[in-house]
Amino acid sequence: MLSSPNVCADSETTLLQSELLEAQNLVKNVKCDETIDIKVVELSRHLRNQGVTRSDRTYKQGRVILQAEAWLNGHDSVMEEDLEVLKNVLWHDPDESRKTESIILEIINPEKNKVIELYDASMKLLHDFHAKKPGVEKEESCIELISKVRKAKDDIMAISESLKKGKRSTTTIEPYLEKLNTILKELWVKQIGQVTLK
Numbered sequence: 001m002l003s004s005p006n007v008c009a010d011s012e013t014t015l016l017q018s019e020l021l022e023a024q025n026l027v028k029n030v031k032c033d034e035t036i037d038i039k040v041v042e043l044s045r046h047l048r049n050q051g052v053t054r055s056d057r058t059y060k061q062g063r064v065i066l067q068a069e070a071w072l073n074g075h076d077s078v079m080e081e082d083l084e085v086l087k088n089v090l091w092h093d094p095d096e097s098r099k100t101e102s103i104i105l106e107i108i109n110p111e112k113n114k115v116i117e118l119y120d121a122s123m124k125l126l127h128d129f130h131a132k133k134p135g136v137e138k139e140e141s142c143i144e145l146i147s148k149v150r151k152a153k154d155d156i157m158a159i160s161e162s163l164k165k166g167k168r169s170t171t172t173i174e175p176y177l178e179k180l181n182t183i184l185k186e187l188w189v190k191q192i193g194q195v196t197l198k
Helices: 017-028 034-049 056-072 080-088 094-108 110-131 136-165 174-192
Strands: none
Touching: 017 056, 034 056, 034 080, 034 094, 056 080, 080 094, 094 110, 110 136, 110 174, 136 174
16 A cells, blocks of 8 residues: 555553453454355465465464454454454565455455555555646646546545445545545645635
8 A cells, every 4th residue: 555544543552461361362262163264265365366375374373363353343253354454464575465455355345445446546646746846737737636536535435325325334434535635625725726625
C-alpha cells in the first residue's frame, strides 16, 4: 500500500504476567473449525500461484495468530473476517506485502480490496501531480486529478452504500473516504481557491 489513512494512537497498555497467561489460555480455547482450514488452504493455493510461498510452519503459526485475532475481536471461534490478519504474516519480502493483502482480501473481503485499490490509485495520481513543476500544465492536471479522485471517492461511497444495504460494517472503509475527502478539499483550496464539495 502506498500509504494508509489509519493513524495509530500512542498508548501505553500494561499487562500483568498473570493477565497475559490468562489471555494466552483464552486464545487457546478459541475454536478454529474446518471451514477456516479450507479457507486457509485456498489462500495458500492462491498465494503460491502468485509466487508468494510460505512454509507449512508459517501456516501452523498462523493458526494461533488467527485464534488470537478472533479473541481480540470478541469471537469465541475464528470467523472468516479474522483471516485478514494473515496479511501481516504470509509474506517474506516487503514487495510481496500488498500482493498478499490483495489476495487475502479478494477472497475474504473483495469490497475492501477494491476500496484499497481505488485509494492507492488516487495516492499514486496525487504523488505524480506533486512531482510536476509549477505551471500551466500542472494547473490543468489539477482539474483532471480532482476529477479522478472524486470518481474514486464516489466509487468507494457506492461500495459503502452496498455494504450498508447488506447490513455489513463499513468501519474499515470510512478512513479511506475521509482521507480522499481531505485531499479533495486541499486540492480545491490550493489550486482553485474555493471549496465546493458535497
